[in-house]
Amino acid sequence: MAGRILSSVEGQLGWIVIDHPERRNAVSAEMWGALADAAEKLDADPDVRVIVLRGSGEVAFVSGADISEFESRRTGGAAAQIYEDGTQRAFGTLGAVAKPVIAMIHGFCVGGGMATALAADLRYCADDAVFAIPAAKLGLGYHAGGIEALSALVGPSAAREIFFTARRYRAEDALRLGIVNAVFPKAELEARVREIAAQIAGNAPLTIRSVKRISRELARRPDQQDWDAIRTSIQRCFDSEDYKEGVRAFLEKRPPRFEGR
Secondary structure (H helix, E strand, O other): OOOEEEEEEEOOEEEEEEEOHHHOOOEOHHHHHHHHHHHHHHHHOOOOOEEEEEEOOOOEEEOOEOHHHHHHHOOOHHHHHHHHHHHHHHHHHHHHOOOOEEEEEOOEEEOHHHHHHHOOOEEEEEOOOEEEOOHHHHOOOOOHHHHHHHHHHHOHHHHHHHHHHOOOEEHHHHHHHOOOOEEEOHHHHHHHHHHHHHHHHOOOHHHHHHHHHHHHHHOOOHHHOOHHHHHHHHHHHHOOHHHHHHHHHHHOOOOOOOOOO
């Protein structure tokens, strides 16, 4: 069966599910496009405050791009570039989402799966998770954005080791390197991620959006940083009804009720 990307909304949580269990959730060219579309749709949904990415089934988050397509769709300059443009749109769209994105990882998180997870803001994994980038075993050129994202997370030396050796890393290795924020027993993973996502969703959306925007700008080269956007995002928080509500709730010793405006 061909794989698919499923999306749904549960209260304030938006879910994106990579659904291709027959191939350990390997992602086809069409699925990369659908992944970008799903992220854009949930980002535009005013009811959604947090987006969670996961793979279907019990075996994998994403085992990578669907290698069965490589000879027909990722060989030769023009074809390879078209395929690369599709994957870059998926990663770029996920990275540009204004709302917090959480990757909930179990089992295999390999190649394109790692790139997908790196596009998220937070990564939590089960104790059975396995991480690898096997580009050097396939002879393919890896996109610069993915190398940059991994280097920013784990440091240049560790990133080179991951790429050069193409070896597999266990969940505890990923935690030590800083690839994931925490490791949970597999049976607890979804409940713990839901708990964290709900905690984030209950906080002020404009503050979270501002922090995410500022973090993104600070990661750019100094000559590319948009300080007008940074200042605007901060001022929008202070001008918001949520700021007034937060102060009132603190003084009245009650939980705040944020509306994102």
